[in-house]
Amino acid sequence: MDKRVRRFDLELLNTLAAVADAGSLSAAAARLYRSQSAVSEQIRKLEESCGLALFVRGKKGASLTPAGARLLEHARRLLDLNDRAYRDMQGLSLAGDLRLAITDYFRPADIAAVLKRLGDQYPSLRLHVSIRKSALIERDAGSGTGDFDLGLSMRVMDPELRWQNANAVGFSSVVFRREPLVWIAAPSFARPTGQSLPLVALPDTCSLQRYMLARLDQAGVDYFIAHSASGVAGLQSALSAGLGVSCLNASAAPPDVVPVNAACRLPKMPDVEFSLVVQKSADGTLADEVARLLAALS
Structure with a gap:
């Protein structure tokens, strides 16, 4: 043998x-x-x-x-x-400071582990991470006023929303992940017969939440805000507790929830795309290599 x-x-x-x-x-x-x-x-x-x-x-x-x-x-x-x-x-050795601005819709359950792996691979690289709204990441990158080198933003892939980013300049972006938006709730959730749909939502400063409410209005769905969370983590907790229905990208959905589209007759939602946004003023070699690595780790 x-x-x-x-x-x-x-x-x-x-x-x-x-x-x-x-x-x-x-x-x-x-x-x-x-x-x-x-x-x-x-x-x-x-x-x-x-x-x-x-x-x-x-x-x-x-x-x-x-x-x-x-x-x-x-x-x-x-x-x-x-x-x-x-x-x-290849002579590639990353060192120095890199400022990352990341939307909290991106893999909230394991983004810390992804960043740790990035740090493990580049022990001489000092990461400065902040959680921000996607619209602010792209706005600040486009205006050149962003206090970050690399951003990770999310866009809803609705053609009617494309105009919001049509004139974005001052940065380059690379799409590296696409996933669906899904209506979700706890398995025990049941919409009360003849009553408004209880929603779990974020403040209206969140563009995804505004989009969710607009789609419900267009579809004529009667709803009310049953719970308003301050961030994605709070939204996940409220959903898991059965406080209502919400819409999240697939990788942000808690593991203990289920889709509810058919049961509640909710409108079909488009996909979202995650992009790596690199400011033109950033160190190109450093930012490009970290962008490649983040995409590979996703």
Whole structure:
């Protein structure tokens, strides 16, 4: 029997990480620019190499087995080490201060872990992170008055809203993630018959909340604000507690809520896109490399 240690294929480990992060083979395929069958084949090869099942497939996607979770920890370290080695050979070493402005709709449950990985890969890089509204990120970047180097903003992909950003100048942006807006509530929530729809919302200074209310008005849905939260974290808590219905991008939805579109006859919502906004006055090499890394980690 051959006792030699086999070497893992980094491409297969990258696919493992993509499926784990995306939650399904189809979503991972879109991120990796591969077909779903190709991603499935790569996972099959990796499972065959390990001799263990790494994912449990179901109607809601793919979840890691205990063996898959263990391998994922190794995979992330190996992939990070590979990236460091490549950057070293290319003479890329990030150091200094970088100011990030981030919308709190972007992966609120794990943005801290993403930023920690960024810091781990670049120990000489000092990050200064602030949470801001997307409209302010793009406005300040476009006017050149922003006190940040790199912004992460979200836009609702409704053609009627495009005019708001049509004249934006002074910065460049790269779209790196797209996901749906979904109406959600706690599984126990039931709309009272013949009564107004209780909404969980953010203040009207939030453009997504204004858009949500406008769509409800257009659809003739009778509603009232049952709970007003100050931020996305408070909105998530109120939804999980069953205080009402709201609309969030998919990656910001708490894990213990369910879609309610059909049950409450709510209007269909468009997708949102996340973009990395780089001010022209920023250090181009530094900002571009961090933008690339943030996109890869997403």
